[in-house]
Amino acid sequence: MRIDILTGLPDLVRGPLEQSILRRAARNELVDIRVHDLRTYAEGKHRQIDDYPYGGGAGMVLKPEPIFRCLDALQDEPPAIDEMIYLSPDGEQFDQSMANALSLKQRLVLLAGHYKGVDQRVRDERVTREVSIGDYVLSGGELPALVVVDAVVRLIPGVLGDATSALSDAFQDGLLDAPHYTRPATYRGLTVPDVLRSGDHGRIAAWREARRLEKTRQRRPDLLHPEPVRHDMQAGSPDD
Numbered sequence: 001m002r003i004d005i006l007t008g009l010p011d012l013v014r015g016p017l018e019q020s021i022l023r024r025a026a027r028n029e030l031v032d033i034r035v036h037d038l039r040t041y042a043e044g045k046h047r048q049i050d051d052y053p054y055g056g057g058a059g060m061v062l063k064p065e066p067i068f069r070c071l072d073a074l075q076d077e078p079p080a081i082d083e084m085i086y087l088s089p090d091g092e093q094f095d096q097s098m099a100n101a102l103s104l105k106q107r108l109v110l111l112a113g114h115y116k117g118v119d120q121r122v123r124d125e126r127v128t129r130e131v132s133i134g135d136y137v138l139s140g141g142e143l144p145a146l147v148v149v150d151a152v153v154r155l156i157p158g159v160l161g162d163a164t165s166a167l168s169d170a171f172q173d174g175l176l177d178a179p180h181y182t183r184p185a186t187y188r189g190l191t192v193p194d195v196l197r198s199g200d201h202g203r204i205a206a207w208r209e210a211r212r213l214e215k216t217r218q219r220r221p222d223l224l225h226p227e228p229v230r231h232d233m234q235a236g237s238p239d240d
């Protein structure tokens with residue numbers, strides 16, 4: 001998979017890509033992540049990438065030209081772009097099922113906004129998907145882009161070893177994760193549940209499944225019982 005990240009703050013993005021699982025994935029050539037500095041595609045002595053908003057008001061807007069130019073250059077490089085994603089608080093809510101779907105793609109382009117966001121013409125003409133990481137507003141799209149990259153890359157086959165398999169993680173199969181313990185077996189009088197030290201794989205699997213169900217019921221009952229369709233709300237119902 002190839003991922004291109006467009007940003008006015010490339011250093012903010014590069015650091016996390018150089019750590020842990022993302023770095024290993026890149027070194028093992030399971031993913032090719034390229035960070036593009038929008039200033040490289042800007043013109044003038046100051047290589048300005050933002051400007052005042054038409055109509056007035058507070059905040060700057062990312063100019064269209066550097067983004068269009070950068071995307072033009074990227075489009076000429078293989079493989080074909082599957083999704084051109086703009087990170088935005090008013091986008092589709094990012095979740096595990098979107099991460100799963102994106103992990104099957106060959107090429108993603110992520111655009112990080114800043115200030116008030118990007119010129120609307122970029123969104124209208126080039127963006128294929130707008131993604132939010134939650135109902136709160138961050139200063140820029142760099143951290144949201146990294147959230148998406150991390151969640152997606154760890155799902156690419158071969159990126160995680162068995163020891164950190166994504167399959168038993170929360171949300172992957174609609175349940176939250178079970179509790180985890182490591183050595184020592186007793187610490188400050190706190191003990192690890194006996195079943196986990198029994199060596200009985202059947203009992204361990206059953207215990208974990210039960211804990212997962214219990215935690216999901218307590219914390220996220222909505223995952224177990226998705227909102228039913230309210231037939232009584234449908235237009236034309238005899239009860240209207």
Ligand code: SAM
Nearest residue numbers: 087088089113116117132133137138140141144
């Ligand atoms: N004026 C925008 C609005 O109200 O929707 C907010 C702009 S925000 C200050 C600057 C940039 O941060 C956005 O262009 C976007 O790229 C990014 N951003 C902020 N919060 C985000 C979120 N929850 N999800 C995804 N991107 C976000």
